[in-house]
Amino acid sequence: xxxxxxxxxxxxxxxxxxxxxxxxxxxxxxxxxxxxxxxxxxxxxxxxxxxxxxxxxxxxxxxxxxxxxxxxxxxxxxxxxxxxxxxxxxxxxxxxxxxxxxxxxxxxxxxxxxxxxxxxxxxxxxxxxxxxxxxxxxxxxxxxxxxxxxxxxxxxxxxxxxxxxxxxxxxxxxxxxxxxxxxxxxxxxxxxxxxxxxxxxxxxxxxxxxxxxxxxxxxxxxxxxxxxxxxxxxxxxxxxxxxxxxx
Amino acid sequence: xxxxxxxxxxxxxxxxxxxxxxxxxxxxxxxxxxxxxxxxxxxxxxxxxxxxxxxxxxxxxxxxxxxxxxxxxxxxxxxxxxxxxxxxxxxxxxxxxxxxxxxxxxxxxxxxxxxxxxxxxxxxxxxxxxxxxxxxxxxxxxxxxxxxxxxxxxxxxxxxxxxxxxxxxxxxxxxxxxxxxxxxxxxxxxxxxxxxxxxxxxxxxxxxxxxxxxxxx
Numbered sequence: 001x002x003x004x005x006x007x008x009x010x011x012x013x014x015x016x017x018x019x020x021x022x023x024x025x026x027x028x029x030x031x032x033x034x035x036x037x038x039x040x041x042x043x044x045x046x047x048x049x050x051x052x053x054x055x056x057x058x059x060x061x062x063x064x065x066x067x068x069x070x071x072x073x074x075x076x077x078x079x080x081x082x083x084x085x086x087x088x089x090x091x092x093x094x095x096x097x098x099x100x101x102x103x104x105x106x107x108x109x110x111x112x113x114x115x116x117x118x119x120x121x122x123x124x125x126x127x128x129x130x131x132x133x134x135x136x137x138x139x140x141x142x143x144x145x146x147x148x149x150x151x152x153x154x155x156x157x158x159x160x161x162x163x164x165x166x167x168x169x170x171x172x173x174x175x176x177x178x179x180x181x182x183x184x185x186x187x188x189x190x191x192x193x194x195x196x197x198x199x200x201x202x203x204x205x206x207x208x209x210x211x212x213x214x215x216x217x218x219x220x221x222x223x224x225x226x227x228x229x230x231x232x233x234x235x236x237x238x239x240x241x242x243x244x245x246x247x
Numbered sequence: 248x249x250x251x252x253x254x255x256x257x258x259x260x261x262x263x264x265x266x267x268x269x270x271x272x273x274x275x276x277x278x279x280x281x282x283x284x285x286x287x288x289x290x291x292x293x294x295x296x297x298x299x300x301x302x303x304x305x306x307x308x309x310x311x312x313x314x315x316x317x318x319x320x321x322x323x324x325x326x327x328x329x330x331x332x333x334x335x336x337x338x339x340x341x342x343x344x345x346x347x348x349x350x351x352x353x354x355x356x357x358x359x360x361x362x363x364x365x366x367x368x369x370x371x372x373x374x375x376x377x378x379x380x381x382x383x384x385x386x387x388x389x390x391x392x393x394x395x396x397x398x399x400x401x402x403x404x405x406x407x408x409x410x411x412x413x414x415x416x417x418x419x420x421x422x423x424x425x426x427x428x429x430x431x432x433x434x435x436x437x438x439x440x441x442x443x444x445x446x447x448x449x450x451x452x453x454x455x456x457x458x459x460x461x462x463x464x
Contacts, residue, residue, distance in 0.1 A: 082371075092364060
């Protein structure tokens with residue numbers, strides 16, 4: 001069953017010690033939407049998306065994904081995570097495994113896909129991210145951009161409903177950012193539900209259906225990218241954008 | 248003067264001792280590695296009582312003398328009606344004692360694997376155990392080879408504890424030879440030579456292994 005609203009935050013709060021990292025978060029994300037989360041560092045962007053697959057727990061409020069309450073003790077978290085791919089800032093590929101094995105590990109072990117089929121699927125996604133020839137390489141033999149593309153293929157191989165991107169280009173050399181963003185753009189066009197934490201404003205402007213601006217743990221402004229970038233309503237958003245432009 | 252004739256005159260005793268020392272060492276080596284891995288994983292589970300159990304195990308066996316650990320099995324268990332031979336109780340004691348050190352080495356290795364590795368694995372739906380088995384432990388092993396090889400060398404030497412509980416090991420027979428011939432220095436020197444016969448190849452092999460692991464990065 002597919003619901004049109006995939007992810008719902010209702011009054012979600014979270015602290016790290018005395019630090020209020022998520023303040024009364026309310027957010028609805030629909031199927032096929034591309035939501036880009038921006039804001040200054042420490043504003044809670046990463047924490048926000050890490051709550052979606054319970055890499056972080058929330059303290060109060062309700063968070064549901066595909067109608068399932070993420071923080072309910074009865075929720076089978078591993079089952080929920082099968083449907084949510086995640087891409088990290090530092091790629092986090094498994095260095096002791098070949099690229100192909102990085103990609104097939106979860107499909108085989110979690111979904112019980114036969115190894116041969118998993119391999120074919122992995123090759124399909126490697127093709128999709130543009131590096132089919134690297135199947136038998138080790139991660140250390142790849143450039144940062146290639147590693148991140150493998151990480152995306154690894155996420156896709158589970159055929160998830162949702163992909164989370166936690167600053168996917170922040171650790172990359174500038175000349176490699178484009179190749180990763182291109183893969184993400186293709187995904188977005190194909191209708192993947194994506195939540196992306198990024199500092200790439202060009203990507204947000206071009207690909208996002210919606211921009212969410214966070215500051216000090218709260219969602220300060222939420223709008224379509226064109227309206228947000230050309231005419232931000234909130235002072236803090238204006239300040240943030242003006243600082244970006246001056247760099 | 249060292250007289251090698253002793254080694255040949257008592258070759259049967261020395262070979263029997265060498266064989267038993269080798270068996271005890273191999274059994275304890277495999278056993279302590281498996282047990283140590285389990286204890287290390289226990290020490291790091293999210294489940295608090297299990298973590299506490301792992302910690303108690305390590306602190307207990309690491310902080311009492313090996314001789315006492317062996318006595319627990321050799322002298323303590325008979326009080327409960329379980330009677331083990333010197334060889335068996337010595338080998339179990341050695342296994343349990345060494346596993347506490349191995350567990351700590353493995354735990355340090357696991358903690359040296361970046362947190363992002365298990366985050367990536369867990370976020371893809373792998374369970375904690377699967378994450379350990381397929382992602383974290385294979386990487387931790389490389390980090391722990393040097394400290395563990397060290398423990399294995401110690402283990403071979405510590406196996407001489409079997410001599411105290413009539414475990415028919417090298418040390419036991421060296422004592423026998425000594426008491427029959429009164430050639431104390433000679434009898435013990437031969438034992439030392441035979442220990443070196445075990446430990447030097449072991450230390451050489453681990454150095455090779457370390458080099459090889461370093462290559463595959």
